[in-house]
Amino acid sequence: MADTPTPAGPRWDPERYLTYADERGRPFVELVARVSAQSGDQRPERVVDLGCGPGNLTALxxxxxxxxxxxxxxxSPEMIEAARQKEPRVAFEVADLREWAPPAxxxxxxxxxxxLQWVPGHLDLLPRLVEAVRPGGWLAFQVPGNFGEPSHTLRAELADRPPYAAHTRGIASPASHDPxxxxxxxAALGCDVDAWETTYLHVLTGDDPVxxxxxxxxxxxxxxxxxxxxRAEFEREFKARLREAYPARDGRVVLPFRRVFVVAHV
Structure with a gap:
């Protein structure tokens, strides 16, 4: 997915998001690999990607x-437009997952x-998501679990200070739970569940890669x-703090990134 919040949020830039497409795509590949829907008599007839972003991973x-x-x-209309231009095999639609209600x-x-990390109280959505899946089908999702890391805490601390706080108060803020x-x-909804976490060490290069x-x-x-x-002043301060928290060594910066995975067999 595109790591994008709800329609009330900002405009999203598909090309900027795809800057680290390989690194962002790896968790998706590892998530879907644990879905045991097979071909033949058990082959899926309908597969839905909630939060598909620019569609590069939906193509998989x-x-x-x-x-x-x-x-x-x-x-995000911007993400859907980019996806439609690149992947004709998929039916892309603008929709808010909080209101998405397919036939049971x-x-x-x-x-x-x-x-899901962009949806406050997203645990409350799980019964409806499970209800959308056919008996014997699969619900699989992945959310970042790194919100206590400097990449997030430094931004939040800086945004909470004047003169920025007057503009950033109440903005979308992601959050997730442990596996x-x-x-x-x-499990309380009757699913067989496989849940785990992985911390990736992304090796980044360039000026201010974090x-x-x-x-x-x-x-x-x-x-x-x-x-x-x-914004220009905020970016200058934020970059300086990130460089201190994630120092470059031999031209490389290591960004630890914890992610939480869940695969439920309905």
Whole structure:
């Protein structure tokens, strides 16, 4: 997914998001690999990607299940427009997952990659997502679990200070739970659940690469909430703090990134 919040949030830039497409795509590949929907008599007929972003990862679902109807949904019109231009095998639609209500038991595989963290109280959505999946089908999602890391805390601390706070108060802020929380919630709904976490060590290069990473995702609502003159000053301060927290060594910066994975067999 595109790590993008709800329609009330900022405009999203598909190209900026794709700057680290390989690094962002790896968790999606590892998530879907644990979905055991097979071909033949068990092949999925309908696969839905909730929060499909620019569609580059949704295309992998079409590769794996070429005979299935593949649907990609995202709240960002910019992301959907980019996806439609690149992947004709998928039906892309602008939709808010909080209001998405397909016919009950109509989806064989429901995937959501790096999206639910933008939905406050998203545990409350799980019963409806499970209800959308056919008996014997799969619900699989991945969310970042790194919100206590400097890449997020430094932004939040800086945004809470004047003169920025007057503009950033109440902006979209991502959050997620530990794997055990999701496991218990889905097990209580009658699912067989596989939940785990992985911390990736992304090796980044270039000038201010951590800022480049977060400015396309978690920091974007903050940056777009600021007027132009304050945004430039905020970026200067934020970059300096990130360089201190993530020092470059031999031209490389290591960004630890924890992610939480859940695969539920309905």
């Amino acid at each position: 679902l079409a590769d794996r299940w070429p005979d299935a109807e593949i649907v990609g949904l995202d709240s 038991a109509s989806v064989d595989v429901l995937v959501s990659n790096a999206t 055990a929380v999701y496991l218990e919630a889905l 800022f480049d990473w977060v400015s396309g995702t978690g920091a974007r609502p903050t940056l777009q909430a600021l007027p132009d003159d304050l």
